Amino acid sequence: MAPVAASPNPVVPPLPPVSAAKDKATTRKRFEAVYTVVRDDLLADFRKHNMPEEAIDYYRRSMDYNVPGGKLNRGLSVVDSVAILKGRELTEAEYFKAAVLGWSVEWLQAYFLVSDDIMDASITRRGQPCWYRVEGVGLIAVNDSLILEGAIFQMLRKHFRNDPFYVDLVDLLHEVSYQTEMGQLVDLITASEHTVDLSKFSLDRHRTIVIYKTAIYSFYLPVALALLLCGFPVEKKNPSDPDYYKLALDILLPLGEYFQIQDDYLDYAGTPEQIGKIGTDIMDNKCSWCINAALAHANSTQRAILDANYGRKDPEAEARVKQVFREVGVDALYSQYEAESYTRINGLIDAIPEVRSPCGEAVLRRAVFRVFLEKIYKRTK
Secondary structure (H helix, E strand, O other), rough: OOOOOOOOOOOOOOOOOOOHHHHHHHHHHHHHHHHHHHHHHHHHHHHHHOOOOOHHHHHHHHHHEEEEEEOOOHHHHHHHHHHHHOOOOOOOOHHHHHHHHHHHHHHHHHHHHHHHHHHHHHOOOOOOEEEOOOOOOOOHHHHHHHHHHHHHHHHHHHOOOOOOOHHHHHHHHHHHHHHHHHHHHHHHHHOOOOOOOOHOOHHHHHHHHHHHOOOOOOHHEEEEEEHOOOOOOOOOOOOOOOOHHHHHHHHHHHHHHHHHHHHHHHOOOHHHHHHHHOOOOOOOOOOOHHHHHHHHHOOOHHHHHHHHHHHOOOHHHHHHHHHHHHHHHHHHHHHHHHHHHHHHHHHHHHHHOOEEOOOOOEOOOOOHHHHHHHHOOOOOO
């Protein structure tokens, strides 16, 4: 079917005022209700394959433990982005499909975290034991992570297989998963917790890890899913058509990089009361922005201190590293980076052409990207 011609009126209507129902608790509760539907669909699929009740119960426990317990920012961003693109409150049917795509991102996140915790030998996640450390789980968690990834494509098949963008959805999630795994590989070979080698560290290496391991799936994926749901085509029909996804990517990758650098800085400079945890990046030999910024500015004496003390499970060694961070001016370097990033990203957002989708039902609004930026700018936790 040929796309409906876009309206000849180039004027973009303003966004409606934010509904009073958009308080966080109500928003989360509505989103979580869709989780239950999706989870039960997946359990029904297990039953269709005549899986034993023991396996079904285990699968339910795995999903409930690993998928819905976080902040849900990635999943909720899909729903919020769809509403901004459409410029209105969503119908129930529109909300449900947007929420299913949101949960696909949360399932992907769960897949990454379950496997990452095994690779890092982590102890806790979200205030509870990592899944592989739960009694009766152990290395079964390796298979559990794979099932969590497979579940994404089951939910897409059930709810989107008759949509014209179904293949693009599947392709997008496969590609993002693959790219994130690339980032995980670079991180693992760069910053082993057991072998400290700061010669492998650099700001360029840090950027590669951040873009591939975090920014693509945490920032670009939610918006790309929203664009697909709102009828923005992946392929350009004419050379003069906007490349909607490239426009989004060019903003959301710097946003994701800024977010992760904030995280790295807060791990060093934030207090436990402020960030809700004790920062461990220095002791854990993380390829953090802070150590890479310090390495780029350290003199030979300071470099020797960093080589001798970084990645050691010793509070005194950690204190010596922090002293070097202060000497080279990591705080000032971060303040400069944050100010420059905010200006640069705002400039990229301002340059976005607010154009309608080919079907005329949605507009590529700058507000989609500005909402992300304002949520994280100057955050302290």
